Amino acid sequence: EAGVAQSPRYKIIEKRQSVAFWCNPISGHATLYWYQQILGQGPKLLIQFQNNGVVDDSQLPKDRFSAERLKGVDSTLKIQPAKLEDSAVYLCASSLLGTTTDTQYFGPGTRLTVL
Amino acid sequence: GENVEQHPSTLSVQEGDSAVIKCTYSDSASNYFPWYKQELGKRPQLIIDIRSNVGEKKDQRIAVTLNKTAKHFSLHITETQPEDSAVYFCAGHQLTFGSGTQLTVLP
Numbered sequence: 001e002a003g004v005a006q007s008p009r010y011k012i013i014e015k016r017q018s019v020a021f022w023c024n025p026i027s028g029h030a031t032l033y034w035y036q037q038i039l040g041q042g043p044k045l046l047i048q049f050q051n052n053g054v055v056d057d058s059q060l061p062k063d064r065f066s067a068e069r070l071k072g073v074d075s076t077l078k079i080q081p082a083k084l085e086d087s088a089v090y091l092c093a094s095s096l097l098g099t100t101t102d103t104q105y106f107g108p109g110t111r112l113t114v115l
Numbered sequence: 116g117e118n119v120e121q122h123p124s125t126l127s128v129q130e131g132d133s134a135v136i137k138c139t140y141s142d143s144a145s146n147y148f149p150w151y152k153q154e155l156g157k158r159p160q161l162i163i164d165i166r167s168n169v170g171e172k173k174d175q176r177i178a179v180t181l182n183k184t185a186k187h188f189s190l191h192i193t194e195t196q197p198e199d200s201a202v203y204f205c206a207g208h209q210l211t212f213g214s215g216t217q218l219t220v221l222p
Contacts, residue, residue: 040215042204042213042214043159043204043212103164106160107158108158
């Protein structure tokens with residue numbers, strides 16, 4: 001079974017530039033999550049999709065972050081404009097059903113450096 | 116929302132000894148408690164989880180215990196090996212993660 005795929009793996013941009021990350025979840029998984037993991041901290045949930053609908057985006061900084069999952073499969077996360085504090089690893093995860101007891105499978109992450 | 120606190124932040128043990136990491140949570144509705152292992156530069160990987168209808172779960176050298184009354188759950192690793200060295204995260208309700216424990220197993 002193929003795992004969660006993410007690209008790019010690394011990205012370096014200057015502040016105020018924009019950037020986009022892509023995620024392809026495990027086939028058949030209805031739920032997709034985006035997390036931000038700042039160095040030395042645990043992952044923080046940014047947004048959760050169930051199929052192509054948003055379940056929770058309460059911690060997404062909506063003035064600069066946006067995410068979509070148009071066909072209920074792949075997803076993109078965008079930052080515009082980027083700030084220095086956005087430097088982090090952005091992890092995508094998926095789960096089969098999205099229930100509170102469902103196992104999440106993480107992708108390898110995209111390491112973003114904002115200069 | 117849920118608040119998950121994890122202790123200790125760093126833990127060093129001698130190879131063969133046991134390691135214990137503890138997490139406390141605030142939301143009494145929490146019913147699922149996973150533990151993840153994250154090696155440097157890699158993705159978090161689920162190593163064990165427990166649901167609120169059981170008090171303990173074991174998988175070879177790894178065990179998790181849950182005390183719902185006190186709202187805490189713990190990860191126990193016995194007979195530690197150098198390859199157990201990593202950062203361990205607990206998680207609670209609403210997909211809230213603890214701050215992580217850097218475990219170092221000294222040979």
